Amino acid sequence: xxxxxxxxxxxxxSTRRAVLTVLSIAVSLFIFSALMSLPTVANRVLADTAxxxxxxxRTKMGLAYxxxxxxxxxxxxxxxxxxxxxxNFFGGIYHEVSDQFPNIxxxxxxxxxxxxxxxFSPGGVEGFKRLRTACLVADGTMKRxxxxxxxxxxxxxxxxxxxxxxxxxxxxxxxxxxxxxxxFRRDYLEEIEGRPGRVxxxxxxADSSAAVPQIIVAANSQFANSSAETQCxxxxxxxxxxxxxxxxxxxxxxxxxxxVVLTIGxxxxxxxxxxxxxxxxxxxxxxxxxxxxPLILRLLVAESVITALAGWLLGSGAAFGLLKIFSxxxxxxxxxxxxxxxxxxxxxxTILAAVGIGLMSSYIPARAAARREIVDALRMVD
Amino acid sequence: xxxxxDAVLLEHVTRTYLRxxxxxxxxxxxxxxxxxxxxxxxxxxxxxxxxxxxNLITGIDRPSSGRVSVGGEEITGMNEDKxxxxxxxxxxxxxxxxxxxxxxxxxENVELPLLLTELNKADRKTHVEAxxxxxxxxxxxxxxxxxxxxxxxxRVAIARAIVTDxxxxxxxxPTGDLDAKSAEEILTLLSELNQRFQKTIVMVTHDARAERFxxxxxxxxxGVFVGADNSLVAGGTK
Numbered sequence: 001x002x003x004x005x006x007x008x009x010x011x012x013x014s015t016r017r018a019v020l021t022v023l024s025i026a027v028s029l030f031i032f033s034a035l036m037s038l039p040t041v042a043n044r045v046l047a048d049t050a051x052x053x054x055x056x057x058r059t060k061m062g063l064a065y066x067x068x069x070x071x072x073x074x075x076x077x078x079x080x081x082x083x084x085x086x087x088n089f090f091g092g093i094y095h096e097v098s099d100q101f102p103n104i105x106x107x108x109x110x111x112x113x114x115x116x117x118x119x120f121s122p123g124g125v126e127g128f129k130r131l132r133t134a135c136l137v138a139d140g141t142m143k144r145x146x147x148x149x150x151x152x153x154x155x156x157x158x159x160x161x162x163x164x165x166x167x168x169x170x171x172x173x174x175x176x177x178x179x180x181x182x183x184f185r186r187d188y189l190e191e192i193e194g195r196p197g198r199v200x201x202x203x204x205x206a207d208s209s210a211a212v213p214q215i216i217v218a219a220n221s222q223f224a225n226s227s228a229e230t231q232c233x234x235x236x237x238x239x240x241x242x243x244x245x246x247x248x249x250x251x252x253x254x255x256x257x258x259x260v261v262l263t264i265g266x267x268x269x270x271x272x273x274x275x276x277x278x279x280x281x282x283x284x285x286x287x288x289x290x291x292x293x294p295l296i297l298r299l300l301v302a303e304s305v306i307t308a309l310a311g312w313l314l315g316s317g318a319a320f321g322l323l324k325i326f327s328x329x330x331x332x333x334x335x336x337x338x339x340x341x342x343x344x345x346x347x348x349x350t351i352l353a354a355v356g357i358g359l360m361s362s363y364i365p366a367r368a369a370a371r372r373e374i375v376d377a378l379r380m381v382d
Numbered sequence: 383x384x385x386x387x388d389a390v391l392l393e394h395v396t397r398t399y400l401r402x403x404x405x406x407x408x409x410x411x412x413x414x415x416x417x418x419x420x421x422x423x424x425x426x427x428x429x430x431x432x433x434x435x436x437n438l439i440t441g442i443d444r445p446s447s448g449r450v451s452v453g454g455e456e457i458t459g460m461n462e463d464k465x466x467x468x469x470x471x472x473x474x475x476x477x478x479x480x481x482x483x484x485x486x487x488x489x490e491n492v493e494l495p496l497l498l499t500e501l502n503k504a505d506r507k508t509h510v511e512a513x514x515x516x517x518x519x520x521x522x523x524x525x526x527x528x529x530x531x532x533x534x535x536x537r538v539a540i541a542r543a544i545v546t547d548x549x550x551x552x553x554x555x556p557t558g559d560l561d562a563k564s565a566e567e568i569l570t571l572l573s574e575l576n577q578r579f580q581k582t583i584v585m586v587t588h589d590a591r592a593e594r595f596x597x598x599x600x601x602x603x604x605g606v607f608v609g610a611d612n613s614l615v616a617g618g619t620k
Contacts (some may be wrong), residue, residue: 001495005490013485021454285481288442288494290470292463374442378477 007302018307021271025311025357026318028264029350033319033342035257036350039250040343052209054114056204056238057219060229067228069197075204076176078218080211083113086199088189092165093154101141101180103155105189108134110354114205117175124171132188135167140179142172155182163192204232261353269361272304276365283369284377293370295381300366305358312354316347388451389582390416390439395448397434398607407432410605411448416598421576421583423592426429426602432586433554435602435610439584440473440552441465453549470498474543478555480535482527488514488538497548513541516578518570533564537571544575552574553585557592569595 011018057075059065069086076084088105108129112120120136128134137147147153149169157163167184176183190196204219206212216232223230233241276283283296320342342350369377397409409431416422423473424432438450441457442465449458460468469475473495474495482491492513499595514523518535526533536556541553553572557565573595576583585592593599599611 002503006486006494006497009485009490216497281481282483285483286494287466288440288469288475290466290473290498293465294463375437378442 003299003302007299010105010299010308011303013273017271017275021268021307022311022314023124024264025308026315028260028357029315029354030319031260032257033316033346033350033355034323035253035260036346037319037323037342038253040346047371052236053206053212054235055204055206055212055215055219055232056235057204057230057232058200060231061097065193065228066198067071067202067230069199071199071202071223071228071230074222075202075219078222080215080216081204082207083205084245085110085114085203086186086201087178087203088186088198088200090155090157090161090165090184090189091159092161094153094155099145101138102178102324103184105186106183107186110205111136111183114203115176119174119176121171124173127170128185129182130255131168131170132185132191133166134170135182135184136171136173137169138173138176138179138181141182143167160341161189163195165189165192179191198313228365249355261357264356265360268304268308268357269365272300272362273365275303276300276362276369280369280372280377284372284374287370287374288378296370297363297366300369301359301362304366305355308354308358308361309351311357312350316342316350387418388415389418389420389453390414391449392435392438393449393451395435395438395445397438397443397454398446407605408439409602412602412605412607413448414600414607414610416528416582416584416600418484418582419576419580420597421573421595422566422585422598422600423512423596424584424586424600424602425588425592426608429604430602431605432602434605436554436584436586439550440475441469467498470495470546472549474546474548474551476536476539476543476553476556477557478531480527480539482535482538482542484527486617487526488519488530488541489526491527491538492523492541492545495542499546509545510541513545514538516575517541518546531564532560533567536560536564536568539573540568540571544579544581548581550557550582550584553583553587555587555589556585557587557589557606564590566591 004033019214057067058072059067072084072086085106090103090105091100092103093100111128124136128136135153141147147169151169152166153169154164154166157165165184165188167182173181173183204215206215212234216234219232220230230375283300286296287293323342392412392414395412396407399406399408412431412435424435424572428434433502434443438445439452440453441450441460445458449456449586451457453469455472457465457468462467482488483494486494492510493506496509501509511520511523514520517540519534519537519541522530522538524535527538537558539554540551540556543553543580551572556572557568560568569589569592572583572585574580585596601608601610
């Protein structure tokens with residue numbers, strides 16, 4: 001600890017260079033944090049949302065194609081099925097295009113059985129079952145648009161559903177699939193649409209996780225060779241397949257993150273080498289008064305590590321703050337938006353990256369300076 | 383071979399360098415002893431090996447052959463780490479160009495060698511203040527080197543050299559970068575330190591004024607010890 005003052009004073013001998021080095025490391029670690037967070041965010045969505053007893057059924061042809069509503073009774077009849085919920089993704093807009101958030105239509109009868117983990121507000125489920133135009137709104141959406149229970153709102157349709165729906169908020173959802181989210185009744189949607197009997201997905205709840213494979217096989221077999229064959233998967237597999245489409249992007253993000261850190265590591269190495277080169281005389285003097293080479297090496301490396309950690313604090317702090325702001329003010333990322341924050345593993349990775357930058361950038365020039373013959377160093381500069 | 387009262391003993395010391403393809407003999411079989419508590423000067427023309435001898439005495443250079451003992455301890459066989467620790471305990475170094483750390487205050491520069499000791503902060507402060515007082519700079523301890531004159535910088539360097547109470551203070555052209563008045567002051571200060579604290583001081587200098595202040599002058603020429611002007615001083619070339 002008694003050397004800290006010496007290290008800090010040396011760090012600040014060229015304030016401009018120190019600030020620029022810290023900023024360059026901060027920017028790189030900011031980018032690194034953001035890029036490295038993406039895959040973890042996706043995995044977190046999966047881990048947070050997936051239930052071991054829920055199954056998602058869609059058509060084999062893909063998410064864009066619907067299933068007949070008539071499948072509901074057939075799937076419900078499969079042994080071990082305790083609830084089934086059809087859903088339609090409405091995709092309505094509240095006020096402006098930028099005000100989008102996921103909104104789906106579901107049948108009212110079994111939402112509490114299907115999603116007991118979503119934290120519906122007291123009276124919300126009852127109100128949802130009672131009122132045809134009822135909707136349940138996620139806490140994040142309520143906060144974002146300053147909505148209140150009992151308030152009437154309108155969602156503008158478009159594309160597949162070219163009509164508006166007028167809804168009454170009857171309750172809130174604390175832990176839905178996304179912090180910004182809305183669900184309303186499918187029978188209301190069907191009524192406006194003219195009862196086409198189309199369903200985007202069926203959510204199925206099994207009585208136990210052990211029964212899930214059996215239900216999946218039974219459902220898929222039942223509709224094999226029909227005009228709308230099903231592909232049923234556990235919720236985790238279903239969400240994983242959705243996220244899996246971005247896997248290459250995630251790999252690319254990680255590679256880019258590493259490249260950014262490596263590049264800044266080289267910039268920091270240049271700065272450290274310049275700083276050490278300018279002080280060869282002082283280093284020789286310190287050694288001549290008794291500082292051992294390993295101590296000099298540690299002091300020089302400590303300067304770089306402190307610089308890098310200051311950059312980490314700034315860069316990661318900025319990333320944390322900006323992502324926090326982004327996550328509560330934007331719904332561009334749809335259901336992923338709530339998970340957009342820096343996970344602890346990424347915090348650890350960025351600390352390691354910062355320490356790595358500090359060590360790698362200074363070790364070689366510091367070692368060379370600490371080991372140079374004192375006489376040569378003194379003669380060279382005098 | 384080390385005499386009980388020898389601060390420095392050089393025995394058949396030779397130091398050669400390779401410069402390009404040529405061997406340069408900076409010191410050639412020098413044997414000399416410097417008694418304890420003396421203030422001595424090593425003089426000679428440029429290239430005579432004065433600084434090389436000083437470097438050998440402080441252990442920042444090694445002889446090609448021969449033995450160097452300081453304070454009764456042979457340093458020739460010590461490894462780098464041991465030499466560094468030894469220097470921290472036994473050597474106080476004063477350079478021609480002061481060589482203070484520019485980002486540290488006078489106080490912090492003087493405190494630097496004490497960071498290598500076990501002293502706590504309060505004790506370090508006491509030692510630093512005493513050293514700065516001894517060189518007459520107690521009032522300037524919070525000034526940076528750029529805020530001091532050349533003479534004052536050299537005083538800080540001397541305070542840094544004596545703060546650990548070393549066995550021997552070694553000064554390489556301490557007046558070489560100073561005007562006549564400052565040079566006189568520095569020589570007076572070194573002489574006072576020698577008399578008040580019984581410090582052995584070995585000074586390399588070109589400055590003829592130095593002869594008035596020292597007890598003995600060793601003369602080198604072309605790497606050879608050509609004699610001393612004081613009969614107390616023994617030694618010579620082979």
